[in-house]
Amino acid sequence: MSETPADLRVQTRTTSSTANRPGAPKGSARTGRTKSRPADAIFKGLSTGAASLIMAILAGVAIFLIIKAIPAITANWTTNPQLTTGVTQGHSSFWTYVAPLIWGTIFVSAIGLLIGAPIAIGIALFISHYAPRRVAGILSYIVDLLAAVPSIVFGLWGIFVIRPFLLPLTAWLNHHLGWIPFFSGQPSTTGSTVLAGSIVLAVMVIPIITAISREIFLQTPRLHEEAALAMGATKWEMIRLAVFPYARSGMISAILLGLGRALGETMAIALIVSPSLIFSLKILTDGRNSQTVAANIALNFPDANDLQRDALIGTGLMLFVISFVVNLVARVIVDRTGPGAKGRKAKRRSAQLPPSDPSTILLTDDAAGPLHTSRPTEGSQPA
Numbered sequence: 001m002s003e004t005p006a007d008l009r010v011q012t013r014t015t016s017s018t019a020n021r022p023g024a025p026k027g028s029a030r031t032g033r034t035k036s037r038p039a040d041a042i043f044k045g046l047s048t049g050a051a052s053l054i055m056a057i058l059a060g061v062a063i064f065l066i067i068k069a070i071p072a073i074t075a076n077w078t079t080n081p082q083l084t085t086g087v088t089q090g091h092s093s094f095w096t097y098v099a100p101l102i103w104g105t106i107f108v109s110a111i112g113l114l115i116g117a118p119i120a121i122g123i124a125l126f127i128s129h130y131a132p133r134r135v136a137g138i139l140s141y142i143v144d145l146l147a148a149v150p151s152i153v154f155g156l157w158g159i160f161v162i163r164p165f166l167l168p169l170t171a172w173l174n175h176h177l178g179w180i181p182f183f184s185g186q187p188s189t190t191g192s193t194v195l196a197g198s199i200v201l202a203v204m205v206i207p208i209i210t211a212i213s214r215e216i217f218l219q220t221p222r223l224h225e226e227a228a229l230a231m232g233a234t235k236w237e238m239i240r241l242a243v244f245p246y247a248r249s250g251m252i253s254a255i256l257l258g259l260g261r262a263l264g265e266t267m268a269i270a271l272i273v274s275p276s277l278i279f280s281l282k283i284l285t286d287g288r289n290s291q292t293v294a295a296n297i298a299l300n301f302p303d304a305n306d307l308q309r310d311a312l313i314g315t316g317l318m319l320f321v322i323s324f325v326v327n328l329v330a331r332v333i334v335d336r337t338g339p340g341a342k343g344r345k346a347k348r349r350s351a352q353l354p355p356s357d358p359s360t361i362l363l364t365d366d367a368a369g370p371l372h373t374s375r376p377t378e379g380s381q382p383a
Helices: 005-019 037-075 092-129 131-145 151-176 194-216 222-230 235-263 267-273 293-300 306-337 341-352
Strands: 361-363 371-372
Touching: 037 306, 092 131, 092 194, 092 235, 092 293, 092 306, 131 194, 151 194, 151 267, 194 235, 194 341, 222 235, 235 306, 267 293, 293 306
Parallel strands: none
Antiparallel strands: 361 371
16 A cells, blocks of 8 residues: 555654654764854855845835925924925815825826736736747747836837827727716827826836746646646636636736836826826826826925925825835735645644544644645544
C-alpha cells in the first residue's frame, strides 16, 4: 500500500524528533543551531534597515503633510483674508473645499479603471494563453514600453488626438442617452470632458495591470490546466475554472495598483479636462466637470499665497489617506482570496471542532499548513 505525502511528512517529523533524543546515534540528524556567519548578520541588518527606512519615509511624509495642513484645516475660511480670495474663494471651510476634489478624483479614476481594467486583463490573457510565442514576446515588450511613457506625453496625445476623435461620440451619446445623468447636459464642443480624461487614464493604467496579470497567469500550475482540458473543458472553460481562480488575488492587486496610478495622475487630467470645484456626474460637458486633487494642486500651487498653499497641501493629505485606504483594502482582499486563504480557513474550522469529535482527523505541519484530512468509514479500526 503506497504512502501518501502526508504520511511521509509525519514519518519524517517523527524520525527527526527521535534522532534528537539523548540516546540517538550521532549524525542521524542535525542538532542545535547552525553557526552564525558574518554575511548572514550583514544581510539581516541590511534587510532590517531597508524595511525600517520605508516605514520612516512613510511616517515622515505623513507628518510633513499633517503639520503643513493643520493651519489651513483649523483656519476660519470666512474671515481670513488669505482664504477669501483666489483659489479658495467662496468656501466656508477646508472640508467644503476638499470634498468636491475628493469626489472628482475618485469619479474620474473609477471611470478610467472601468474602461482600462477589462482591456488590460484581456491583453494579459491573450499574451499568456492565446498568442504565438513570438507575437507574445513582441506584445509584452510593447506593453512594458508603454508603461515608461511620461504622463505629459499622454496628456498631449489626449489633447490633439482623443479630444477631436471623441466629439462625434459625445454628440451621439448625448442625443440618444441624454436621459442618463452621465450623458446629460450641454455636450462639449472642444472635447475637454471627463470621458476624454478617463480614456487617457485607462491607457495609462493598462500597462501596469497587463504586466502584473500576465505574470500571474503564467504562474498558473500547468497540471491544473491540463487536468481541466483532460476532463473535456474548452480553452475558455479551462481559463475560467483553472486560471482565474488561481490568479484572482493577483488580478485584484494589479487593478488596485492601477487605481493608485490613476488617483495620483496630474498632468494628463490638468491638460485635458475643463473642471470646476463641484459635485458632478456629467462626463460629456465643458466646465461642469469635477476637478481632481492632483490636477488642482498642479494648476493652483504657483499662484497661491502661504495659507492657500497649506490648503492645497491639506488636499494632498486627503489624497494620501485615500491611497492608504485603497492599499489597505487591497491587502485585506488579497488575504481573503489569496492562495493561502483556504488553508487558513481550514485551520480555523479544525480549531473550532471539539477535542472528542472523531469525525475529522487533521494532520498538520507547522510550515506547510494542512496536509491531509480523512474521515473514518464504517467498520474501520484505528491503527
